[in-house]
Amino acid sequence: MVRYKARYLLFEVLYPEGPPNGTGSYHTPSPNSTNEKIIAKAIRDSIALNFGDWGLGTSSYMNVKFFKAQISKGIVRCARDHFRTVWAALTLLRELNGKPVIIRVVRCSGTILKAKKAQMKRIQKEAGASKAAMAPALKEVERGLVDNLEDGELEQDD
Amino acid sequence: MFYDLNVPYNPEDAELPRTIGNLVELGYRTIALTVTLTGKIPPDHVCPIPSNPFPQYPEVRFLTRCLLVCEDTSQIHQRPTLTTSYDILSIRPLNDKVLQQIVGATEYDLISVDISQRLSFLVKHKAAGTAFRRGLKWELCYNPTAENAESRRYIIQNSQQIIRALRDAKRGGIIITSGATKSVAVRAPHEAINFGVVLGLKPEIARLAIEKECKEVVRMAEARRRSWRGAVEAIDTIGFAESILKKEREENNKRKAEEEAADDSRKKVRKTNGQQLDEQPSKRQQKKANKNPKQRS
Numbered sequence: 001m002v003r004y005k006a007r008y009l010l011f012e013v014l015y016p017e018g019p020p021n022g023t024g025s026y027h028t029p030s031p032n033s034t035n036e037k038i039i040a041k042a043i044r045d046s047i048a049l050n051f052g053d054w055g056l057g058t059s060s061y062m063n064v065k066f067f068k069a070q071i072s073k074g075i076v077r078c079a080r081d082h083f084r085t086v087w088a089a090l091t092l093l094r095e096l097n098g099k100p101v102i103i104r105v106v107r108c109s110g111t112i113l114k115a116k117k118a119q120m121k122r123i124q125k126e127a128g129a130s131k132a133a134m135a136p137a138l139k140e141v142e143r144g145l146v147d148n149l150e151d152g153e154l155e156q157d158d
Numbered sequence: 159m160f161y162d163l164n165v166p167y168n169p170e171d172a173e174l175p176r177t178i179g180n181l182v183e184l185g186y187r188t189i190a191l192t193v194t195l196t197g198k199i200p201p202d203h204v205c206p207i208p209s210n211p212f213p214q215y216p217e218v219r220f221l222t223r224c225l226l227v228c229e230d231t232s233q234i235h236q237r238p239t240l241t242t243s244y245d246i247l248s249i250r251p252l253n254d255k256v257l258q259q260i261v262g263a264t265e266y267d268l269i270s271v272d273i274s275q276r277l278s279f280l281v282k283h284k285a286a287g288t289a290f291r292r293g294l295k296w297e298l299c300y301n302p303t304a305e306n307a308e309s310r311r312y313i314i315q316n317s318q319q320i321i322r323a324l325r326d327a328k329r330g331g332i333i334i335t336s337g338a339t340k341s342v343a344v345r346a347p348h349e350a351i352n353f354g355v356v357l358g359l360k361p362e363i364a365r366l367a368i369e370k371e372c373k374e375v376v377r378m379a380e381a382r383r384r385s386w387r388g389a390v391e392a393i394d395t396i397g398f399a400e401s402i403l404k405k406e407r408e409e410n411n412k413r414k415a416e417e418e419a420a421d422d423s424r425k426k427v428r429k430t431n432g433q434q435l436d437e438q439p440s441k442r443q444q445k446k447a448n449k450n451p452k453q454r455s
Contacts, residue, residue: 016180016342050310088356091349100342104184104349 007083008065008115010107011090012122013072017100030069031097039074040064042096046089055089058082065112071123073106075115083108116141159187160347161372163223163246163268164299164335167191167207175212176341182215184346188376190221190246192337197229199236205243221245221376225270228256246379248297254279261289267379268333270297273316274309281316286323290331295375296320298367300345300353301337317357327363333375334367 015028040063047055047062059082067074078086090103107118120141124134162181168174181189191207207222223246228234234256240247248268251257257279260269269289271277286296298317324331334354338344345353347368354364 014183016176084352084356087349087352091345091353094342102180102184102342102345104346105352 004061005080006061006077006110007080008109008112009076009078009083009087009090009105010109010115010119011074011076011103011105013074013096014102014104015072015099016102028072030067030072032069034067034069034097036064036067036074038097039067039076042093043076043086043089046093047085050089050092051085055082055085059085059089062086073119073122075112075119077112080110113142159373160185160368161188161190161333161376162186162336162344163188163190163221163333163372163375164192164270164297164337165189166337166339167193169206173339173341177338177344178212178215180341180344181336181338182218184344186347187217188219188221188372190223192223192225192248193244194225194227195240196227197233199226199239201239203239203243223248223268225250226266228252228260231256231259234259241383245383246375252278257281257285261285261292261294265382266294267375267382268295268297270299271316271320273299273313273320275312277316277319281320281323283323283325286320286331287325290324290329293374293378295331295333295371296324298332298334298354298357299337300334300350301339301343314357321358327359327367330363330366330371332359332363332367333371334364 013030043062043064044056047059051059059078062076062078065075065077076086076090087105087108090105093103094100106122107115109115109118117138120137121134124137165174165177165181178189191211193206195203205222205224211220212218222244224240224244225248226233226236226240227250229252234249246268247266248270249260249266250270250272251260257269260266271281289296298320300313321327321332334350336344336350350368351361351364354367355361359367
């Protein structure tokens, strides 16, 4: 039996109509109620709308690994053969919780570890950390100490 | 560097600054603002876009683009009036006759078919291929994907038709643009690439469609605008000659300075050589003097 081949898409939700003007306005936190289930439902609806039953069937193994509302980032796992369908569905998604959004896929990876590392890098970069400062946090992700990236570092930065 | 060569321009549109802000945030660095013109254009037509529309983004290059909607073949030959005021010239044929004229004779940079509606003609390989050979690119505009179901269907249908006519666009000939009328209708470059792949392009071609092909369009347009038939370009001769003379003068001075420096060092070397020459025979003599007693013994 061959292993199930997956792709992990790291995505971020941007709110183009968030707080007007000023830097970082696109990277506003999502509402606290936004969880994996809501995101998964939104993606499924988008697939159903744009790709129909066939699209929904072929990419049925899609699941949202996690979504952090605080930083509006998450990872979705899908079949390797159909990751472009899921990606396009994310692209064509226009609304989340009744708010207009732009969803941007930042990283498409074969392992969840790399996706997590990419996410950690991005978080640190947004916080303005240097490369050297990133290293310990990345190592922690590698060791599996930071699960779902619920760490205190971000809160410190805020 | 990513290009978005189609953002409709309307000075009264309050959403435009926001759209531009989103595009810049998402990573586009060259943005073309489009003005749509229909029918006959008066000879005193001026481009309504100011020369630097958004000074708050110094890193972004803004271009002006006109979209000429052509219903009749007599409207095609209006290029001279437009060339002076716009960076990129694009044309939208509404019927097959106009399309045949465009791909065969006139000089435009882009063919922009409204793919969100049913086309009144078929895009055939012959027309598409001729356009490709002349350096004309076809535009695929993904914006209206976010509108209603019918236009979504036509976008997929028509873009696949164009891609097929260009034989999978294996050698390029297609650019992907946003055409965003709303600020939320723009998408990041990699999203556009992926959408191109979903439409039937190869991943590498889809990437070129938002990067290198657009660059080529801009370059070609520039060449057409500033030169005679894209072959001979007038340059500022006096300024050019002066710059050459200045360069020569500088080089001469440099050479002289170098020669002088070299002369000085040569003299020094000679002096040191002279000293060495004086010393060397004495060494030899010493050696000889050393050897001689051995021979004698």
